Amino acid sequence: MSRRAVITGIGAVAPGGIGRDAYWDLLAHGRTATRRISRFDASAFRSQVAAECDFDPVAAGLSPQEVRRMDRAAQFAVVAAREAIEDSGIDVGAGDPGRTAVSIGSAVGCTTGLEDEYAVLSDGGRNWLVDHTYGVPHLYGYMVPSTLAAEVAWRARAEGPVALISTGCTSGLDAIAHGVQLIEEGAADIVLAGATDAPLSPITSACFDAIKATTPNADQDPGSASRPFDGRRDGFVLGEGSAVMVIEEAGAARRRGATVYAEVAGFANRSNAFHMTGLKPDGREMAEAIRVALDRARLDPGAIDHVNAHGSGTKQNDRHETAAFKRSLGQRAHEIPVSSIKSMIGHSLGAIGSLEVAACALALRHQVVPPTANLTVPDPQCDLDYVPVTAREHRMDHVLSVGSGFGGFQSAMILSRPGARKEAVA
Incomplete structure (x- = not known):
């Protein structure tokens, strides 16, 4: 196996x-x-x-x-x-x-x-x-x-x-x-x-x-x-x-009886080959990375219970991500709690993706979605459930974390709660 x-x-x-x-x-x-x-x-x-x-x-x-x-x-x-x-x-x-x-x-x-x-x-x-x-x-x-x-x-x-x-x-x-x-x-x-x-x-x-x-x-x-x-x-x-x-x-x-935080169930990355720092508004490449990560995890969009957004706090990124989530997750995108922890710990460049994966694993452990701090006047073009200000208790089996980087890099990773995937573990 x-x-x-x-x-x-x-x-x-x-x-x-x-x-x-x-x-x-x-x-x-x-x-x-x-x-x-x-x-x-x-x-x-x-x-x-x-x-x-x-x-x-x-x-x-x-x-x-x-x-x-x-x-x-x-x-x-x-x-x-x-x-x-x-x-x-x-x-x-x-x-x-x-x-x-x-x-x-x-x-x-x-x-x-x-x-x-x-x-x-x-x-x-x-x-x-x-x-x-x-x-x-x-x-x-x-x-x-x-x-x-x-x-x-x-x-x-x-x-x-x-x-x-x-x-x-x-x-x-x-x-x-x-x-x-x-x-x-x-x-x-x-x-x-x-x-x-x-x-x-x-x-x-x-x-x-x-x-x-x-x-x-x-x-x-x-x-x-x-x-x-x-x-x-x-x-x-x-x-x-x-x-x-x-x-x-x-x-x-x-x-060995180890305590497991999460299984890394799927991952994919893409590049937009568009601009060194710019992003296309349709979010197509991030959406494709999400789709392939779901395929590798053998999950459909309806299985995702929480999304950790890149959420850098620039208009270009936030609207690009919103489009990517809608494109890859369909109607389900409007039902999934999304948040950006960069609202609390800033953007540590290459390190932030690892801090976000750690946060996702801990969120699965505690069954709590971290909030998007300082979100009090929502951008009408960002119309998803971005969990403003206060953390939320929420049942989660599978969480999605995404990243977007200069050079056009787009990455997506899915973490699953231990035992949440149906296939037997080898």
Whole structure:
């Protein structure tokens, strides 16, 4: 029988909550973690709000040497992976290390470390020719994004396939999907899969300022700055964070008595080949990714009980998604509760897909749909049930999570409650 992949451990470093339980508490209570940027002086920038992680690497258990060696994004991933391993109860050193794999997504790699080191090497940008001898010994590692996956592999003693997936804002979804594929094809029995990004830096802010994608509101309440599907929205809010999951072959997880959060039942991705940052209003490619994910999960649209939207908080994205849901789910789209957790934790670029999958798995566990915070003036062109302001208890067997990324990437993943799919587990 075919091998199936299940999530047995979750770790999270998120705005407003370090650790899986704190993260879910924030989502379930509809609290927002967006605030004025404190990691650097943002007064010169168009957008001055972000969703920052209150993260102390030493308090999180990292040694001074690890703190010195690792970029902030790598620190997030290692801490999240450690929590996921502990949560799963699996002994990663007991089995064949060649059967343990790692799949980590990231959109912007070691941005924080690279920018900090450039500022030192160039004397604050004054020198065009830089003196490399001022750089930290691990500067080369910052320039190679795969070091993020390598750090997790070292922590997990994984000697199987190790990959860094970088597909922009769908990186988190795509990295988890790659991990699932490793399980399904028999290349691994255990995968640490997820994503990490720590993009809150002057260079990232300048890039998004230039294309006017982030909210310009500096004077409003920062907690209400991220407003997906709301008629007053004016751009997304940058965030940071990481989520890593332990994914196992379902039969092995059952035999060792593991607690299963969810089965990853189906996944698909498409590209619109249209524009580097733009989206066509019909949502055709996202709809196609959803359709194929449903086919692979052997489910019809009527089986979906909740949709975690990309919901970035731009008019272009929100209307594109609304069209995609109607196109792929038909009349059922009007009956399914949809929400965007970016309203609470911002948009952490490549990491957000993994944080959203973690949220979906936790939603299945608790049978609660997180809300879309700050949604008080609905956009009439976004006319679905976007679960405004307050979380909702709701019976769920299957949830759909989608992502949309620069470059035209569109991804869709379906998670199922343990035992909800009719086929016998191998």
